[in-house]
Amino acid sequence: MSKYLISKYQSLEAYTPGEQPRDMKYVKLNTNESPYPASDGVIKSISAEEVAKLNLYPDPECKFLKQKLADHYGVGYDNVFISNGSDEILSFAFMAFCSDEVGAIFPDISYGFYKVYGDLYKVNYTEIPLKSDFSINADDYTNSGKTVIIANPNAPTGLSISLEDIEKIVKTNSENVVIIDEAYIDFGGKTCLELTKKYENLLIVRTYSKSRSMAGARLGFAIGSKALIDDLNRIKYSTNPYNINRLTLIAGCAAIDDNDYYADCCKKIAETREYTKQKLAQLGFEYLDSDSNFVFARNDKISGEEYYKQLKKNGVLVRHFSNPKISDYVRITIGTRGQMDILFDVTKKILGEV
Numbered sequence: 630m631s632k633y634l635i636s637k638y639q640s641l642e643a644y645t646p647g648e649q650p651r652d653m654k655y656v657k658l659n660t661n662e663s664p665y666p667a668s669d670g671v672i673k674s675i676s677a678e679e680v681a682k683l684n685l686y687p688d689p690e691c692k693f694l695k696q697k698l699a700d701h702y703g704v705g706y707d708n709v710f711i712s713n714g715s716d717e718i719l720s721f722a723f724m725a726f727c728s729d730e731v732g733a734i735f736p737d738i739s740y741g742f743y744k745v746y747g748d749l750y751k752v753n754y755t756e757i758p759l760k761s762d763f764s765i766n767a768d769d770y771t772n773s774g775k776t777v778i779i780a781n782p783n784a785p786t787g788l789s790i791s792l793e794d795i796e797k798i799v800k801t802n803s804e805n806v807v808i809i810d811e812a813y814i815d816f817g818g819k820t821c822l823e824l825t826k827k828y829e830n831l832l833i834v835r836t837y838s839k840s841r842s843m844a845g846a847r848l849g850f851a852i853g854s855k856a857l858i859d860d861l862n863r864i865k866y867s868t869n870p871y872n873i874n875r876l877t878l879i880a881g882c883a884a885i886d887d888n889d890y891y892a893d894c895c896k897k898i899a900e901t902r903e904y905t906k907q908k909l910a911q912l913g914f915e916y917l918d919s920d921s922n923f924v925f926a927r928n929d930k931i932s933g934e935e936y937y938k939q940l941k942k943n944g945v946l947v948r949h950f951s952n953p954k955i956s957d958y959v960r961i962t963i964g965t966r967g968q969m970d971i972l973f974d975v976t977k978k979i980l981g982e983v
């Protein structure tokens with residue numbers, strides 16, 4: 630820390646992204662990326678001609694992509710907001726809808742960035758404990774008088790919350806925004822997209838990083854009432870109007886055209902997830918019944934941290950969280966069938982050794 634950093638940031642604990650070590654080639658099951666490459670259409674869309682146009686700023690309004698997403702999801706053009714990864718929407722939404730007075734609530738076990746933004750923007754937030762089975766109790770969020778942020782399916786548990794519960798939360802918090810982070814919705818669970826047409830205070834956050842194999846392109850979007858989208862635009866045009874680069878805008882459109890390819894990838898990942906659950910059970914693991922592209926698992930024979938370390942030594946990366954409530958567990962991203970088989974082989978070896 631330099632002596633120049635202003636005091637309000639001196640105690641800020643930054644988000645820790647999953648590690649990306651370069652010392653050897655790993656089977657990478659630690660950041661919930663898709664194991665499948667971008668579609669042919671996406672690859673072809675980044676032509677030399679488009680690269681040559683990098684001398685020009687991108688369209689700040691993201692017109693083509695916005696219209697494509699609006700058509701694809703059956704909402705109006707004015708109901709879509711586009712961002713540099715969904716982390717940016719979350720950042721803008723915390724800026725726009727949370728403060729010292731307007732607090733925020735979110736589960737104590739959830740996407741780690743909510744807490745980081747809460748601290749960054751000096752939000753008076755409350756972390757609501759999950760139930761002992763790691764599920765979300767919707768009644769903890771009704772009539773909260775605060776901005777509500779829930780990931781559905783939740784991370785790192787992979788568990789979903791029902792549409793009825795979401796509607797109850799949205800309905801009883803009409804004076805506050807309810808943000809539903811649907812980063813993993815294409816792998817399972819039920820989207821609350823239709824509810825955005827009925828409730829002005831509901832904002833859905835989506836990302837291209839997981840189900841559309843574009844984590845490296847940084848693209849996210851939000852769907853909600855025009856009023857909420859206008860608010861996000863106010864923040865965007867006050868911070869970084871050209872937030873999406875030209876190539877990502879083009880790739881984002883091409884990915885929608887290739888929707889069938891991505892739907893097929895999601896189907897394969899969901900199948901591999903069920904296969905993974907079976908295999909983990911055979912190896913004596915307990916796991917939560919994930920709807921997402923990862924499984925949260927533990928084994929009585931080995932601590933979460935030790936399992937993570939042993940896997941890494943053997944060239945397999947998974948994610949371990951030190952929070953004592955979940956430190957027994959590791960989060961395993963669903964890769965290809967071949968990648969998972971490597972994980973199981975290494976796991977057998979590790980469990981034989983302890």
Ligand SMILES: *Cc1c(COP(=O)(O)O)cnc(C)c1O
Nearest residue numbers: 714715716740780812836838849
């Ligand atoms: C991965 C993830 C994000 C961030 O995605 P980006 O679009 O890559 O910024 C947001 N929310 C949840 C719950 C995630 O798991």
